[in-house]
Amino acid sequence: MHRGSFTVTGLGIALIVVAAASVMAGVTFATRATAETTSRTLTTPPSAAALEKVSGPIVVPGLDSAQVARGKVVYEENCAKCHGAQLEGQPNWRYPSLTTFKYPAPPHTDAGHTWQHADTELLDYIMNGAGGLSSEMVGFRGVLSGPDMAAALAFIKSNWTQGTREYQYRITLIHHIWGNTGH
Template identity: 45%
Template sequence: MKRLLLAGIAGAAALGVVVAWAESGGDETPSLTVLGEPVDAAMIASGQEVYAANCASCHGAELEGQPDWRRRLDNGRMPAPPHDASGHTWHHADRQLFTITKHGIGAVVPGYESDMPAFEGILSDAEITAVLAYIKSSWPERERAFQAEVTANDGGGG
């Protein structure tokens, strides 16, 4: 039942993203890219569906993260952070976000223990990229611009 509710919320939100994108006058925008590739409304909608099915249970249906996400859990690990503008996802380059999602946080921070699984073999590269597009589409322009600069300074993210 919870999964069905999340899927319904995700579908409604994806429709809202697509409508807002279409009303903005274009299918693509050069200001929103992932790994150097332009993002379109279909990619965002697909990313939201994949996010709802694989990420929302920890990171929140509204990208809000877990409560007290800056405070360690009893097991010493950190709760799932938000992916909206209130979190720190936008502080990281595209390539780093992709690597964390595919291979786990340990691939970027060796020895770091996290409850987040690696999604290699679960999600395709295209699905991971779509999730990142969905997440990035939620950020205000200031966070997008900052993250685009971080990505460019990381070698373009491609």
């Protein structure tokens, strides 16, 4: 009898420990997800003045209209199903899915964060994908030719406002001088 109640108490404690552990795991995950989201959302771009200091006055090179036209076709065939026909991204793209823990596809417009990356980083993404852990972004190496991947990027850029294009061009120049920008 005494033994029996001890076992029941022991089981009760075990259940409480398991429950507490699951709650803590949930909290840890939620905290990490929030931190990740926050760091993405609150990434502070260097000020225009700071960028100007490094890259000097610049003239953003114009886009090649034939390349942009080709990129539109490449984009519609390979990218639009995730990033959206209007480059608007998937719903709730800032937050990872609570079932797959992966990030939805972000917009490629000014509203997203594609423009925060240098050309080499973007081409690396398009060629090699995100590695499959954080998202479904697949690499297109072996699927698309180099010129087609570059064309898709040119098409994405053609949707940016002039200010965004200038910002991303400076980031590209700085990346060239300093290496990874950390964005």
